[in-house]
Amino acid sequence: MRVLGIETSCDETAASVVDDLNILSNVVSSQAIHKKYGGIVPEFASREQIRALTPIVESALVEAKSSFEDIDGIAVTCGPGLAGSLLTGLNFAKGISLASNKKYIAVNHLEGHLFANRLSDTNLKPPFVFLLISGGHTQLIHVKDWGDYAVLGSTLDDAVGEAYDKVAKMLGLGYPGGPEIDRLAQKGDPSFEHFPRALLGKGYDFSFSGIKTSVLYYLKKQEDGFVEEHLEDISASFQGAVVELLTKKAIEAAKFLNIDKIAVGGGVSANSTLREELNSKSEAVGIKTYFPPISLTTDNGAMIAAVGAYYLEKGKSSSLTMNVYPNLGIEDATD
Ligand code: KG4
Ligand code: ZN
Numbered sequence: 001m002r003v004l005g006i007e008t009s010c011d012e013t014a015a016s017v018v019d020d021l022n023i024l025s026n027v028v029s030s031q032a033i034h035k036k037y038g039g040i041v042p043e044f045a046s047r048e049q050i051r052a053l054t055p056i057v058e059s060a061l062v063e064a065k066s067s068f069e070d071i072d073g074i075a076v077t078c079g080p081g082l083a084g085s086l087l088t089g090l091n092f093a094k095g096i097s098l099a100s101n102k103k104y105i106a107v108n109h110l111e112g113h114l115f116a117n118r119l120s121d122t123n124l125k126p127p128f129v130f131l132l133i134s135g136g137h138t139q140l141i142h143v144k145d146w147g148d149y150a151v152l153g154s155t156l157d158d159a160v161g162e163a164y165d166k167v168a169k170m171l172g173l174g175y176p177g178g179p180e181i182d183r184l185a186q187k188g189d190p191s192f193e194h195f196p197r198a199l200l201g202k203g204y205d206f207s208f209s210g211i212k213t214s215v216l217y218y219l220k221k222q223e224d225g226f227v228e229e230h231l232e233d234i235s236a237s238f239q240g241a242v243v244e245l246l247t248k249k250a251i252e253a254a255k256f257l258n259i260d261k262i263a264v265g266g267g268v269s270a271n272s273t274l275r276e277e278l279n280s281k282s283e284a285v286g287i288k289t290y291f292p293p294i295s296l297t298t299d300n301g302a303m304i305a306a307v308g309a310y311y312l313e314k315g316k317s318s319s320l321t322m323n324v325y326p327n328l329g330i331e332d333a334t335d
Helices: 033-037 042-063 083-100 109-120 160-170 177-185 209-220 231-257 272-284 301-313
Strands: 002-007 013-019 022-029 073-079 103-108 128-133 138-145 148-154 261-265 288-290
Touching: 002 042, 002 083, 002 301, 013 042, 013 301, 022 042, 022 301, 042 083, 073 083, 073 109, 073 301, 083 103, 103 109, 103 301, 109 128, 109 138, 109 261, 109 301, 128 231, 138 231, 148 231, 160 177, 160 209, 160 231, 177 231, 177 272, 209 231, 231 261, 231 272, 261 272, 272 288
Parallel strands: 002 073, 073 103, 128 261, 261 288
Antiparallel strands: 002 013, 013 022, 128 138, 138 148
């Protein structure tokens, strides 16, 4: 089944054509404007998406050597995300569905991050534990089957990507902060400063607001020039605390459920220290880990097309009265 996937839940405009879990094209356009403000400005995001959608979808089709006639359906993100951004994508998909007379299906963005793993490793089969770590979410999920999920724990405050972005801002780094901190941390000493590991050993919920505040107070008390001089060590110390939390909790959850597989998804799953740590610590206790390739960690259309194909093949599709769900959870049904 060949599906066109469209993703506009945050600042990206992305489209992709996927054919039976083969990615024929994957086009992503990120918006530079938000860098200037150190975060996403929702109104700018949706305005830019209105402009970008037609050329991005055209590029995805051209790159896949496909036309609307060749595709079997359209998949589009309907939540969670920014309402205005979600609406641009959903309405665009409804329009091309009507014009091309192809079925369309509204897809859960969080399920998309999960399906990035299905796309990248077709050997991955449920049940497994899914660690979802993005700019908006931090959750441990029991994937009982594709489409059957139970949330084991969630962040009580900030998402891990959000903590990365806020700490990066405090350090005077650009947006998004995760890749920058990750790059600096590779050259730093993670034992330089000990930042708190909230809720470690206390179940599957997370809390990242404490570490963010503790970095803030730590930075405030330093002399001029100290932070610039020790950017790499401070980044490594922050990253070390975050990675220890994510790694230990994911492994604890897998052990609790007696499951020997952990898959990771969302923007923060690009993190190099997390990849090393989770791989080695899991392997030591007989657990196999799955990470999507870097190109499928952040928001993209291929993961949305993969979810769409799964449900379209089961005979599901969405109606033209479908709405957006800015606060959709992974367990929520959309119809
Ligand atoms: O999944 P995503 O593209 O968007 C959401 O659905 O939220 O995730 C974006 C987040 C940002 O907070 C960004 O800083 C973070 O992923 N991120 C990283 C890395 N690459 C992206 N965080 C840590 N290390 C990275 N290498
Ligand atoms: Zn995302």
